[in-house]
Amino acid sequence: MxxxxxxxxxxxxxxxxxxxxxxxxxxxxxxxxxxxxxxxxxxxxxxxxxxxxxxxxxxxxxxxxxxxxxxxxxxxxxxxxxxxxxxxxxxxxxxxxxxxxxxxxxxxxxxxxxxxxxxxxxxxxxxxxxxxxxxxxxxxxxxxxxxxxxxxxxxxxxxxxxxxxxxxxxxxxxxxxxxxxxxxxxxNYNLAVDGLRQILWGLFKKIVIADNCATYANLIFNNSDDYSGSTLVLGALFFTFQIYGDFSGYSDIAIGTSRLFGFDLKQNFAFPYFSRDIAEFWRRWHISLSSWFKDYVYIPLGGSKGGTAMKVRNTFIIFIVSGFWHGANWTFIVWGALNAIYFLPLLLTNKNRNNMEVVANHSFLPNIKETFQMLLTFALTMLAWVFFRADNVGHALNIISEIFSKSILSTPNFEGFTKSLIVILMILFFLSIEWLGRKGLFALEKIDIIKYKPLRWVFYLILIVGIIIFGGDQQGFIYFQF
Incomplete structure (x- = not known):
């Protein structure tokens, strides 16, 4: 169901x-x-x-x-x-x-x-x-x-x-x-209302963001040989938001539904695309799985207490096992290994716990350094998602080689390109709400624009209308296959 x-x-x-x-x-x-x-x-x-x-x-x-x-x-x-x-x-x-x-x-x-x-x-x-x-x-x-x-x-x-x-x-x-x-x-009435808010935001993530992004991500990845590097970048971008909207949307609906019955589940996503480095990303992405591997695999192996060789070994083990957990394909193993490579410099320089607070915690916008860090982390993450989405390792390498070719400078061109611009606008709206609510357990928990009742109901109505009008073709949740 x-x-x-x-x-x-x-x-x-x-x-x-x-x-x-x-x-x-x-x-x-x-x-x-x-x-x-x-x-x-x-x-x-x-x-x-x-x-x-x-x-x-x-x-x-x-x-x-x-x-x-x-x-x-x-x-x-x-x-x-x-x-x-x-x-x-x-x-x-x-x-x-x-x-x-x-x-x-x-x-x-x-x-x-x-x-x-x-x-x-x-x-x-x-x-x-x-x-x-x-x-x-x-x-x-x-x-x-x-x-x-x-x-x-x-x-x-x-x-x-x-x-x-x-x-x-x-x-x-x-x-x-x-x-x-x-x-x-x-x-608990307040808990139930909060749960309904989280369900609503989860449905928006899934139906409006993930399902619409899936249409273009599938089109581009399934016909990648026909497209230029610029178009493939868009395909990777659509998949990046598809998998986040899909999986974090499921988690929001699950946590919100649990609240309706008086249960408190742990936060599973903490705005990972606003991370300033890969270590922070993995503290914010699929938190329940990352912490599970840390407590039941990484720490029993010795964690980061040993020498350099042990730190490197344990880091690769935890990321590769995490990748393999996602599916029986070498693409997931390479995806895990690539994230380990991203993570190692931070671990070896003891900078893996530098960014513990939410970005721009005491300001409305990030500073120049934080902006650059977020963009770089996002770009590295998006590149890794290519392996996650590709049919096989060869398919992923072909896509990446085309992305880094001169065709990256061409104008993106694929069937439905003009309509896809509407999806990009939806993503920008989605990111704006996530940014405003980044200090909460989910985007709508502490967002300022819904503190006043009339604005709150107008905002909820906008989300509901958006789900009805802009909802993409119904698709199953990606993580059901894992």
């Missing part, structure tokens, strides 16, 4: 009414409703994959209970590795089986040995990368004794399958979200 679909527009109010009006003050019944609603929401795509979620839920719940009783270190490690092996085993099979098989065959063919191997027609379960990491965080934290194991199976099931963030995050830690299922929840 898509957030931007009529199905969800009917589904959400029904669940909301049942949750607050029919099951009011009944915590256990509310948790049961969340589980039922979540399974309906996920089963809307393919009910067969509900068994995967159910199996992971039961396994990690039982392992958590067993860890609570077991004090022997080796037995605790066996239990932990059982959870890791099974969860990552499912993820590896569904997401990476054919990738490893094809590369295994290619490796032997390179040395002149032809082998026959049949790939499988495997359907990737929607959101498997997200809920797998969420359940793993629970088992690891229980093993580390940072979290008491759940005794309430229904609350734990609701935590694993919570429908607002089940499919594409944020990847919630058990230490933050699970305890919220134990506590009685009362309706």
């Amino acid at each position: 898509l957030f931007n679909s009529l199905d969800f527009a009917v589904f959400l109010p029904i669940v909301f009414v049942l949750y607050w009006f029919v099951l009011k003050n009944n915590l256990k019944a509310q948790n049961v409703l969340i589980v039922v609603a979540s399974y309906i929401f996920y089963g809307w795509w393919d009910w067969r994959f509900l068994f995967l979620i159910a199996f992971s839920t039961i396994l990690d719940f039982l392992i958590g209970r067993k860890l609570a009783k077991e004090e022997h270190l080796q037995k605790r490690k066996v239990l932990l590795w059982c959870s890791i092996f099974v969860n990552l085993g499912f993820l590896g099979f569904f997401k990476y089986y054919n990738f490893f098989l094809d590369n295994f065959v290619s490796a032997f063919s390179f040395f002149g040995n032809e082998i026959q191997a049949n790939s499988l027609n495997i359907i990737l379960p929607v959101g498997i990368s997200f809920y797998t990491f969420q359940t793993l965080s629970y088992t690891i934290d229980v093993y580390r004794k940072k979290l008491e194991p759940s005794k309430d199976f229904m609350a734990f099931t609701a935590f694993v399958s919570f429908f607002p963030q089940l499919v594409a995050g944020p990847i919630e830690r058990a230490t933050n979200l699970l305890p919220q299922f134990y506590k009685k929840r009362t309706f």
Whole structure:
């Protein structure tokens, strides 16, 4: 079920009414409703994959209970590795089986040995990368004794399958979200209104920005051989805003929907395109995944405490693994490695934590230095997105080589170029609102122009009309494939 679909527009109010009006003050019944609603929401795509979620839920719940009783270190490690092996085993099979098989065959063919191997027609379960990491965080934290194991199976099931963030995050830690299922929840009008604001902004990001950008990004990338460097730059620009509007839009809708039910999810995007260096970008982009890899992979490897060789090794590991998490294609691995290369100079010169405050925190506009830093960081990020979007590494390299050719000086020309200028104006409007609201958890939280009620409702009306009139062709969320 898509957030931007009529199905969800009917589904959400029904669940909301049942949750607050029919099951009011009944915590256990509310948790049961969340589980039922979540399974309906996920089963809307393919009910067969509900068994995967159910199996992971039961396994990690039982392992958590067993860890609570077991004090022997080796037995605790066996239990932990059982959870890791099974969860990552499912993820590896569904997401990476054919990738490893094809590369295994290619490796032997390179040395002149032809082998026959049949790939499988495997359907990737929607959101498997997200809920797998969420359940793993629970088992690891229980093993580390940072979290008491759940005794309430229904609350734990609701935590694993919570429908607002089940499919594409944020990847919630058990230490933050699970305890919220134990506590009685009362309706908070201000929290609900804030949630609706965030949902509205998320829908604008997705329907107006991402879906319109997708039309031209797909056209240019799918026919890249026909276009000049200047046109390919526009294609990369459209994809840069497509993926941000798409993914951060999903996160806004997920967080806003959670607030309607009295839950607080962590911020997943903090205006990353206003970053002054790559380190700041990665503190602001897909925060839940970046922090997950930092806490469960980077720090256990030694983090940045060792010598230079260890710092370089760990940085490449974390970025390459992060890239591979996104998909079974060498393009994602190269994308991760390229970001590691961007990041290393900052790490090795101890400048990776220079920009901790939001840009222009005490002024309306950035200074010249900050402007240059943001533009450079944006350009490097956009270049890396070419690998993320391309069909394969060769495709990406061809696009980049054309971008850096003399054709970059030509006038962009592609079908629908004139109409695409309207999308660029939408992007500028979008960036203006994001800039004004950059100090909040989301753009509309602290934006000054909506402090006054008449202006606030006019602004909301503009967004709603914009969604209706300028909404692009409905498309699925990009991160569903991850």
